[in-house]
Amino acid sequence: MEHFSQEEIQKIAEVTMEVFGYDPPVRAALLQGMPRRFAGLLPGGMTAPTIGLKLDLDYLNTVPRLDDGNIPLKSWLRNASWLGAGRADAEPLRRFHEAIDEKVTGSPPIKTVGFTELQEVVVHHDDMLPYAYMKAGVSAGEAVAKLLVTRYLNDEVQKNSSGNPSKFLGTGWLVAPGLMLTNNHVVNAREKGEPPASDSDFELQAKSTVALFDYDADGAAGSSATAIELIARDRRLDYALLRIDSGARKPLSHGQRLAATSSQEDRLALNIIQHPDGDPKKFAIRNNLLTAATDTELRYFTDTMAGSSGSPVLNDLWEAVGLHRGATRVTGVKFNGRDVAYVNVGTQLSAIKTDLAQRYRGKVPELGI
Known part of the structure; x- marks a missing residue:
């Protein structure tokens, strides 16, 4: 089960590239808090930033809850929201974080x-x-x-x-x-x-x-x-x-x-x-x-x-x-x-x-x- 449609994942990728890029330090910041072993499985670390970002997002979009109850894509979007704090152009990333947050918690x-x-x-x-x-x-x-x-x-x-x-x-x-x-x-x-x-x-x-x-x-x-x-x-x-x-x-x-x-x-x-x-x-x-x-x-x-x-x-x-x-x-x-x-x-x-x-x-x- 995917968390977002491919159109939405593409939008996340586009905004991320426009706001932060996806060089190694940015990628490391966005993966912060994920289990090291899991983060090492992500496919986007050895390619050009634009391709690597899309590979990582496509993979994260298919991963449900880990053993500790966390959902990696939600953690990624939370980190993106934090990195973009105070920036109007990062608002779409905050909206996507809100959307997955609401979806996976089941809060009425x-x-x-x-x-x-x-x-x-x-x-x-x-x-x-x-x-x-x-x-x-x-x-x-x-x-x-x-x-x-x-x-x-x-x-x-x-x-x-x-x-x-x-x-x-x-x-x-x-x-x-x-x-x-x-x-x-x-x-x-x-x-x-x-x-x-x-x-x-x-x-x-x-x-x-x-x-x-x-x-x-x-x-x-x-x-x-x-x-x-x-x-x-x-x-x-x-x-x-x-x-x-x-x-x-x-x-x-x-x-x-x-x-x-x-x-x-x-x-x-x-x-x-x-x-x-x-x-x-x-x-x-x-x-x-x-x-x-x-x-x-x-x-x-x-x-x-x-x-x-x-x-x-x-x-x-x-x-x-x-x-x-x-x-x-x-x-x-x-x-x-x-x-x-x-x-x-x-x-x-x-x-x-x-x-x-x-x-x-x-x-x-x-x-x-």
């Missing part, structure tokens, strides 16, 4: 009805925080894990091109002792356009989910735990709750339901601890203001990527207030005088707890439900 479309877009947010107040803020953030990060979900179809494990189980990536976190919260679409392990997993496959995928805690740097082994059971799920709120043997690891504390303020001086900062694209744990704590809120959803500028789905949305006390679920592209929105391409969206934790109380009462005593 985000409706933006009911939110008032901010045309400008400029904040003029003291942003200093206590010294203990950083220490508390590191402590909160211990409850956050990289998730790997094995895909099933008709009760059978699906294999990648190497013959190994196909893995989907996400982030999850301990909402209570032994309870892991993530997105429904992470456990669903389907790409855009595919039918949702059957109840049986979803259950198997939930029980196959491996949480890798303490994956905090490249080369870190981390400590893994496998889910025991699926407790609850909801597609509308996009959450799944799994029971997991997390030992004595502490869960995140919970904050209150958030409401958006009309005052630009009092907009709340929302932090996210995440495993973007399955990478080691990262903090998103800059340019991170809340822009809008409803009873069930939050909207914020905080940076995320694919693989960040299922991350906790946290206030400055490092209390969980939401579950990150995706991003929607916007136009005509500025932050501190600069155009903003995306606004991120999460589910209010209070709405998830309300749903659990209404539909799963007696099944979640750890949350008092």
Whole structure:
């Protein structure tokens, strides 16, 4: 199965040559982050740049998920977007990265009805925080894990091109002792356009989910735990709750339901601890203001990527207030005088707890439900 049509691959090649070229240093930068053994198989390294670029792209276009859950063409386009940051002529590459990102994560479309877009947010107040803020953030990060979900179809494990189980990536976190919260679409392990997993496959995928805690740097082994059971799920709120043997690891504390303020001086900062694209744990704590809120959803500028789905949305006390679920592209929105391409969206934790109380009462005593 190809990710893009040949016409689209040709467009990617043309824009890449116009913006960067494809000499060895550029090629190395675009292959950054791919397994060395895999990158060595690419056919474009020993030919003229134009031919080599097309050979590499044609090959990458046919490669599905690797054993670690990553998709090489998505990594290539992510690197191209990073190299072209701030350049208008690189916009098509960012669009292609967005397209493959949306396709392979299976994140449901985000409706933006009911939110008032901010045309400008400029904040003029003291942003200093206590010294203990950083220490508390590191402590909160211990409850956050990289998730790997094995895909099933008709009760059978699906294999990648190497013959190994196909893995989907996400982030999850301990909402209570032994309870892991993530997105429904992470456990669903389907790409855009595919039918949702059957109840049986979803259950198997939930029980196959491996949480890798303490994956905090490249080369870190981390400590893994496998889910025991699926407790609850909801597609509308996009959450799944799994029971997991997390030992004595502490869960995140919970904050209150958030409401958006009309005052630009009092907009709340929302932090996210995440495993973007399955990478080691990262903090998103800059340019991170809340822009809008409803009873069930939050909207914020905080940076995320694919693989960040299922991350906790946290206030400055490092209390969980939401579950990150995706991003929607916007136009005509500025932050501190600069155009903003995306606004991120999460589910209010209070709405998830309300749903659990209404539909799963007696099944979640750890949350008092």
